[in-house]
Amino acid sequence: MNRNLLIIAAIALLTSCGNSEAGTEQTTAQPEMQETAAAPELSAADKKAAILAGKMDPVCEMDYDAEWTESAEYMGSTIHFCSEGCKTAFTARPEKYIKAEQ
Secondary structure, eight states, X not given: OHHHHHHHHHHHHHHHOSOTTTTOOOOSOOOOOOOOOOOOOOOHHHHHHHHHTTSBOTTTOOBXXXXXXXXXXXXXXXXXXXXXXXXXXXHHOHHHHSOTTO
């Protein structure tokens, strides 16, 4: 039963993550963009701090958007999620997304 729940949660996550532009074709011409340096990768400790401060979705690691409506309490902090799928995945296994060594 738990395996089925995890499979359903994974499917929901893949289909409902807040990144609604993923997998869609753009129908309008986009101006050429100049290459810019990529933002530096956050350390594990910085990711944990951002998650516990409610500034990052712990599942897909998107930066917080004030439009998000999903949240949950964890370790005394309000964790925000871009979608119900990310919230479901997190609440099923929070230790997967917030590791003790972070």
